[in-house]
Amino acid sequence: MQKNTCLTGYLLVSLIVLSCAGETKKAVAKEAEEKKPAGTKILVCDFEDPEQKIDVYSGPQSKISAGISSEQAKNGKNAAKVEHSTRDWSGAVVVLPVEKRDWAGLSTFRMWVYGSKSNSRLNIDISDGKKEFFRYSYVDDFEGWKELVIPLSEFKSRTDWQPSEAFINKKMDFPIFELHFCTSGFGKGTHYFDDIIIE
Numbered sequence: 759m760q761k762n763t764c765l766t767g768y769l770l771v772s773l774i775v776l777s778c779a780g781e782t783k784k785a786v787a788k789e790a791e792e793k794k795p796a797g798t799k800i801l802v803c804d805f806e807d808p809e810q811k812i813d814v815y816s817g818p819q820s821k822i823s824a825g826i827s828s829e830q831a832k833n834g835k836n837a838a839k840v841e842h843s844t845r846d847w848s849g850a851v852v853v854l855p856v857e858k859r860d861w862a863g864l865s866t867f868r869m870w871v872y873g874s875k876s877n878s879r880l881n882i883d884i885s886d887g888k889k890e891f892f893r894y895s896y897v898d899d900f901e902g903w904k905e906l907v908i909p910l911s912e913f914k915s916r917t918d919w920q921p922s923e924a925f926i927n928k929k930m931d932f933p934i935f936e937l938h939f940c941t942s943g944f945g946k947g948t949h950y951f952d953d954i955i956i957e
């Protein structure tokens with residue numbers, strides 16, 4: 759009897775181990791499915807269309823304006839021009855069209871920035887599918903066009919602020935709805951941006 763109980767116990771454990779192994783295999787298969795083919799690229803915005811809408815927002819002590827401009831362009835004829843004078847907060851946003859929102863399996867953010875050596879700190883904020891904000895910061899300490907190439911993993915969930923409705927899990931959930939390609943703390947300046955690509 760004792761032996762039978764042991765045998766049943768052994769069989770049960772084996773079954774559990776086997777079914778767990780099955781789950782792991784399934785999880786690996788799912789991850790593999792999410793990888794997009796090598797070379798997949800999403801051109802989020804090239805700022806060529808003069809009708810392209812760029813939304814802006816600012817705090818009570820700040821001013822910002824943004825639009826399509828032909829004064830500077832890295833590629834094509836136009837780029838985004840953002841002018842701001844910021845003493846609390848300000849930002850410029852593009853809302854992504856539906857077909858450009860699924861970044862699953864992609865790993866790199868690229869954007870051309872026209873530096874003016876203003877030494878002001880600028881941020882790129884990505885608001886994910888659950889309204890969680892991720893941020894990457896850099897300093898405008900260069901002149902002329904420079905391509906920022908940033909692994910998506912370098913964008914960190916903001917700890918200084920999140921919308922009250924955000925679900926915070928420190929993971930970038932897709933689809934992405936908004937890209938705040940220029941937000942600023944203190945400072946003022948005129949900046950140009952071109953070709954934002956996720957790959």
Ligand SMILES: [Ca+2]
Pocket residue numbers: 804805806831832833834835836837952953
């Ligand atoms: Ca352009």
Ligand SMILES: [Ca+2]
Pocket residue numbers: 886888890925926927928929930931
């Ligand atoms: Ca998230």
